[in-house]
Amino acid sequence: MLNPNKIEQIMQQIQNVLPQGLKSLGQDAEEKVKQVLQSQLSKLDLVTREEFDVQTQVLMRTREKLTALEKQVDALLMQQEEKNSGI
Secondary structure: OOOHHHHHHHHHHHHHHOOHHHHOOOHHHHHHHHHHHHHHHHHOOOOOHHHHHHHHHHHHHHHHHHHHHHHHHHHHHHHHHHHHHOO
16 A cells, blocks of 8 residues: 555645645645545555565566576586587
8 A cells, every 4th residue: 555644745745836826725625636646646556665675676586596406507507518428
């Protein structure tokens, strides 16, 4: 889920660029926009930064294991070739 503080920051940025007359529309308009924004953002297929970082770590560990396994396979193939060439 999205961080509510980020939505607050976005709302503040939007409010800061509005002309003074529009700013006076009040809290009701701000709350409605915030609700619509949260609703629409929640429909997006997004992950949190934490989830992204966790998956990045998992991918790095998987890549390390794959590299180690590739080296083992190469070593076994070399042994097999040496064994076959000695026949």
